[in-house]
Amino acid sequence: MENVLPPADELVLVDRELAQLDARRSQLLARRAWLLQVLRAAAVPQAAPTPAWGPAAPRPVADTTPPSAQNVLLTLGGVLLTIAAIAFTLVSWGSMGIGGRAAVLGLVTSAALAAPVVLLRRGLVSTAESVGALGLVLTVLDAYALHRVALPGTDGVAYTAGATAVLAGAWAAYGAALGGRLRIPLPVAVVAAQLPLPLAAVAADAGAYALGWAMLATAAADAALLLWGKPRSVRVTAAVGLCATGSWALLTGGWFSLTDPVPAVGLLVAGGALALFFGWRTSAVTVFGAVVAALAAVAAVGGVLRSALPEAWIVPGYVACGLALAAVLRTGLPRPVKQGALGTGAGVLGLGVLWAVPPAAALLLDSAVRTTPVWSGPDMPALPEYPATAPLVLLAATAALAPLRRTWARCAAVLLAWTTVLSLPVSLDLSHSLRLTVLLATAAAGAALACRPQWLTGDLPEPAAAPAVGDGPAAAQGEAAGGGYRPAAGTAPGTTPGMTGPQGQTPASGTSPGSEPGMTGQQGLTPGGTPPAGTAPEGAFGPAAGATPDGGFGPAAGAAPAGAFGPPTWPGWAGARIPAAARATVAPAAALAWCGFGAALASALGAVLSGLDTRAGTFTSLGILLALFAGVAALGERRVRATAACLAVAAAGGLVLAGARAAQLDDPRTAVWLLVVPTAAVGVGARLRRHPLALPVELSGAAVALLAIGLAAGRPASLALVLALCGVLAAAVAAVRPEGGRTAGWTAAVLFVLATWVRLAASDVTTPEAYTLPVTLPALAVGVLRRHRDPEASSWTAYGPGLSATLVPSLIAAWSDASWGRPLLLGVGALAVTLLGARYRLQAPLVLGGTVLALVALHELAPYVVQVVGALPRWLPPALAGLLLLAVGATYEQRLRDARRLREKLGRMH
Known part of the structure; x- marks a missing residue:
């Protein structure tokens, strides 16, 4: 069924929507102006009544507001009093006896802590904050004075640990006793609570491992405060402390997992459990908590494996731990937890792949940095002692990605499989001939994939183009297939769907039958200023239509079910789901064809470089590559054919050049033989005529011809011959291909002229007319x-x-x-x-x-x-010039008419 509106009706609908938006904008602007007027009136103090005896004197304009000035004064006063108290404690303390000292400090501290109670009753909150802060500082000074006078022999770190614990409890009790009306005591108590356990571990000389446990216990207390603490300032302070102490504990566990892994397991497992629990209880950091927990688990298990396995198996052990994280998909954990665990596993796998890539890179680029001449034998191999387990890591990564029914995963699996094969010769220290064989084999495999990418795309969904606006049911089908359009949930039958994407929004959920689609989001207000009917209670920040209850990515209304992407093929990584926004927009066949072709090109380059070690290797590699790229140009996926054709011509040119070098020909004669390739390219182009490959083949032949011209540049006579032959080829192209005749014809003319000039210059001809x-x-x-x-x-x-x-x-x-x-x-x-x-x-x-x-x-x-x-006499030329000027001046108008007639006559000519 088609419900696409005619253009005229749709234009009326769009104009009506724009008119409603303009009306709503006017209402909102008027409301905004009224609100600004009310706020300005409230901010301006009421003017005092004008005395009867005359106008009031103008009031000076204040530079600051009263609250800010008050805060500055109170802060400055508190700082000065604190400095005075510190100076009294450190300098003047010794001039008083023990009783006087205790009496002064106790009296001042008690007064400073009691004063906020009275000040709060009188409503002087800012003053109470300043005095309360002074009282907290005085308690620290009391603790210092107590240590200096009463407990001078106590260890300073141990005493500090106990003092901070007492102060944290006292400050927390003081803040709670005041009902939380002072903002400073409770956050300061949280800050002080970070120190007792770590300082106690340091005082006991328990070592870094015990210090890590102390930090973890402190982090657990911070997490409890962050979850159940009431004042926001306490939660913020606890969050900072949790990040600091938790990071210290986990880093300590990670370091010990490299040196002493068995004791570190407990610290890492406990830290990971704390991160997972906290993330589970806090939806905003669920993914982050799962990532931390997964990293701790990998570090713990991997550390144990590290101590038990040989050195070559350490990285594969960590990779196995990362792959094992895929088991969370078969559990009932929330989706954010699964996402965090899978992301961590992917990161560990990616690091392992980076570790395993160097052998493959060495095979490709080893001959590029050769230290011996061409055809002088193989050079020393690179990375002779690299662990032979690198291909196993690449193979594991390939096996993890291959079952995923995603285009990107399949392409990554192809590249990883190619890298795995390339890493084998270096890891197994194979001979030069076997390395060249592997390079040519991988090039052939990549070329085969470029020709038949359908071998690996049978189970991959094809992306569908986004349908036009107003396609009705077809739009829903397009969304199911991966398109970008979806009518909003609740749109009644018969209504016209709105615009999606940057040009508009979907109709509001719950639109009544026959009504016009509204606008959701910030513009989704009805003319009366209320949200559209059917809007979720969460408002603009609530879950979108189709969102799952846990906030993950679920299927939207009208979208295809999870099976549209294909069910997971094996348990583990294949079970990961990807939101609709991440669906492929490139055809799987094209993507895999380019992956295979790119792999073939890289292997071909490595084969050419490696083949330069021996004469037989050079001819073998170039001949095979010529056949491979010619086959891809003839049978490959249409998007890679042109590039393959160009590479086939380049391989032919390299083959001819190698043959000339083998025959020990000099550069000028090599240039003449090299023109065989452009000649064949012109013949193929003439055969193809209007085929899309004709132009790439001819342009590649032209590039080889330029190389021939460069080789012949050292001998003018040979250069003239090469230029003339190139001109003949260009003229042939102009003759057989009328669509490109103009460009080829001009090129042929230029080449013939250049050939003539070079021949004349070689014959020492200097007459310009000859040129x-x-x-x-x-x-x-x-x-x-x-x-x-x-x-x-x-x-x-x-x-x-x-x-x-x-x-x-x-x-x-x-x-x-x-x-x-x-x-x-x-x-x-x-x-x-x-x-x-x-x-x-x-x-x-x-x-x-x-x-x-x-x-x-x-x-x-x-x-x-x-x-x-x-x-002539010297006076005669000036006299004649004067007479000429007089004559011209006398007949000036006539000369102008004559010049005008001459110009008109010339203008009438072509």
């Missing part, structure tokens, strides 16, 4: 054809370039030539060009020929003019 006439004659012929096809074409476009190519260089040469032959021939030629331009009313020949003829005549008459001027 310019080969350009002028074809250019004039092209101009004649252009004018024949388009009589309205300008003569400057048709004949200007050709005539300028000869006339201008010849004129420059004539001015520096003392003989009469070149000026005479140039003058005759310029005269002929001028007469032809006048005869056929062509502007370019007339202007160019006339200008050159005049300049040649001036050049020939210049010596005689100089002689005549030298024979």
Whole structure:
């Protein structure tokens, strides 16, 4: 059933929605203005009544508000009193007896702690805060004074641990006794509570392990305060303490898992359990708590395995622990906990893969940093002592990702399998020939996957394009298949769905039949200012339609069930679910084809580099790669064919170049033989004609031709031959491919001209006309054809370039030539060009020929003019110049008319 509105009706609907939005915006702006007016009126103090005897004096403007000024004064006073108390305790303490000291400190501390009670009753909260803070500082000074006077022989760290415990309890009781009306005592008590257990462990010289347990116990207390503490300031302080002490404990356990793993198990397990419990009880950090717990578990178990396994098996042991975390998918734990555990396992697996990659990279790049000449034998292998267990890690990662029915996972599995195979020769220390065989085999496997990616995409869902707005049921089907459109839950039949994505929002949930779709989110208010009917009680921050009760990603209303992605194929990692927003937008076949082709290209590069060690290896690798890339170009997935065709041409060029080197040919002769590849490319392009591969093949052949030109540059005669042959090839392309004839034709002309110039230069020809006439004659012929096809074409476009190519260089040469032959021939030629331009009313020949003829005549008459001027009296030239100016001035208007007529005549020419 189709319920797409006609464009006119849809336009009316959109205009109506925009009008409603404008009306609602006006209402909100008016309400905002009224609220601002009310707030300003409340902030301005009431003006005092004006006395009867005259106007009131203007009041000075205050720089600060009264509360802020009061806080500054109280804070400053408290700081000064604290400094005075410290100075009294440290400096003046010794001048009083034991009774006087105790009496002074007790009296001052009691007064400072009792004063806030009276101040709070009078409503002086800020003053009470300042005095209460002073009282807390005095209690610290009391503890210090007690240690100095009564317990001087007590260990300082042990006494500090006990004192902080007593102070934490006293401050907590003091804050609770005041009903929490003072903000300082309770957070300060939490800060003091962080110290007793760690200081006690230090005082007992129990070691770093016991200190870690003390930190963990403190972290557990902080977690309890964070979960059940009432004042927000206490929870914030406890959160900071939890992060600090918990991190210390877990880092201590992680360090001991590397050195003494068995005792560290208890600390890591306890820390992980605390993180998991806290995350479970706090939804905001559930994933983070699960990550911490999973890391602690991996560190604990992996540390034990580390102590029991050989060195080569340490990393695989940790990787096995990371893979074991996939077992949480088969438990009843909340989804955020599963996500955290799976993320941790993926991270551990990724680190293991990074550890296992160097052998594969060494196989690919070892020959790139060779220290011996080409064809001189294999060089020393890299990474000779790398652990042989690296391929096992890569194999485990491949096995973990391969069952996932996701395009990205399948592509990653292909690349990991390719890396696994490449790592075997280095890990097993195989010979050079076997390494080359592995490289060529992986290149062949990648090429096969590029040709037939359907081998690995049978169980992968194909992405569907997002349907257009208003497709009705088709839109819901598109969402089920991975599209981006979904009508809102509760849209009644017959209503027109709204716009989704950046252009709009889905209709509000619960839209009544026949009504127009509204806007949800910040704009989803009805004209009356209330949320749309059917909106969840949570408002804008509640779970979206289709969200699961635990806040995870569940199927939206109208979306496909979980089976749309395919059920998990084996227990463990394959059970992970991915939200609809993360669905693939690239066809699986194309993605896998590019993965296989990329692997084949990397292996091919490694095979070429490794094959340079021996002559047989070079020819074998290049020949096989030529066949592979030609096969991909003919049979591969359509998106990789063009690149494969270019690489096949490059492999052919490398094969010819290697053959020339094997025959000990010099560079010029190698360049001539190398033109076999562009010739074959032109033949293939002619055979393909309008096929999409024709142009890539020809361009690749042109690149090989450029290499040939570069090789022949050292010998001009050979360079001229190579340029001429390249021109023939370009002319052949222009002849057999009409759609590309213009570009190829111009290229052929340029190459022929360059070949002629190089040949002339090699023959020591310095006459400029020998260089310019080969350009002028074809250019004039092209101009004649252009004018024949388009009589309205300008003569400057048709004949200007050709005539300028000869006339201008010849004129420059004539001015520096003392003989009469070149000026005479140039003058005759310029005269002929001028007469032809006048005869056929062509502007370019007339202007160019006339200008050159005049300049040649001036050049020939210049010596005689100089002689005549030298024979005349010195006063005669100024006199003649004056007479000329008078004559021109007298006939100025006539000269203007003559110039205007000449310009008009030239303008009427082409």
